[in-house]
Amino acid sequence: MRGSNSSLSSLSRRQPWKLINIADLPDAVLIEVVCRLSCSKLIFRCKCVCKRWLTLISDPYFVDHYLRHQSDKKRHIIRTLIYAREYVVRLRFHPWTNPTVVATYNDLMLCYGNLNRYCICNPCTMQWVALPRIPTYTVHRRSEVRVGFICDTPCYNYKEDEHEDQKGDVMQHNAAYRCKVVRIRPPEKGYYHFSFEWKVDIFSSETGEWRKAVVLSPRAITLNGLGFPHQGILYWLGREENGCSIIFGLDPFSDKPKCFFIALDEPLNDLRHFGVCGGCIRMCGLDMATRSLIVFYLKTEEDGKLCLSKRMVYSLDQNMYLDNESNVSLRPFDPNDEDVCYIYVYGECVRYKYNFRTRKWSTIVEEIPHQISYSFVHVQPWWPTPVPRLPQRACPAESN
Structure with a gap:
């Protein structure tokens, strides 16, 4: 040694x-x-x-x-739900006073601020860009306007590697994407009025401007809830005068916005969008007459129209609710488990978790706010999406 x-x-x-x-x-x-x-x-x-x-x-x-x-490494993409009470907390980097999140697309957020203004931001990179002011003819209260936010391309592009010594495809982050913001204005008599004609405002990241359009529905409808994107189309939920639920779609990327309409022909309570499952849009609603959870799976045809793929019925446990039919409400689905949804019972202040695959109910103790009206899915991809680059004439002084 x-x-x-x-x-x-x-x-x-x-x-x-x-x-x-x-x-x-x-x-x-x-x-x-x-x-x-x-x-x-x-x-x-x-x-x-x-x-x-x-x-x-x-x-x-x-x-x-x-x-x-x-x-x-097959890294898991994290998805979270954000609620109304979290909006301002997530946007402390933003200079506006108390901006409100009104829509999301992956990790991008569409926020509404003072003076009838919108902006697009990414909380991860703390980047944001303000959109031009909405023309004065469209000033309405935020709660009266149905808003949607969509981008036209995926986060990543794949192409074959040109070098022989490299194997596999090249993954490139797609920064050159287009985005659209759609505002559906309320009918003159208010959103509870059924209408065939709907006036919309569409913002394009390519032009940096708002434009007006009019879309027609084949039936008189009223719209509610938030817009959700799927394969280049924005959809909203609504109902007809007879109380039956409908899905109203709009293609904001076409020169003349095309309308898509599908009637579910059932008067469902608390109909909600429950994400994409197996390539199909999944809609859930409560049928309190039969005390059942109705789930619709809708797929997109080659012409872009939605059609009903299948309809599933799940019976509610009789021990989980009171006699009052209005005391049960759907809560957001689990963004990381497509088999799970949540239900809230107001009278007993109890939350239940339901698994579509096992068809089993369970009581949960996790805190899910019962005051919320809406929730948004916030996706954290492998690489954050940059905020869109608007033409210089579109509010150059209010972005970072």
């Missing part, structure tokens, strides 16, 4: 160990290190280290390499 220690001592004197600074690492090695961080939020913080790191992380090659790494 004594000889061994003397040998190490003499070796250290002849070849002293050199401390390696991370700044001395080649770009390729540094990229490999940073790509192994657990989430993109930490990577964005690394942009502040120095100009070199900012340049490397901003390069499309880094983004492609990071997305490849996430795909190989």
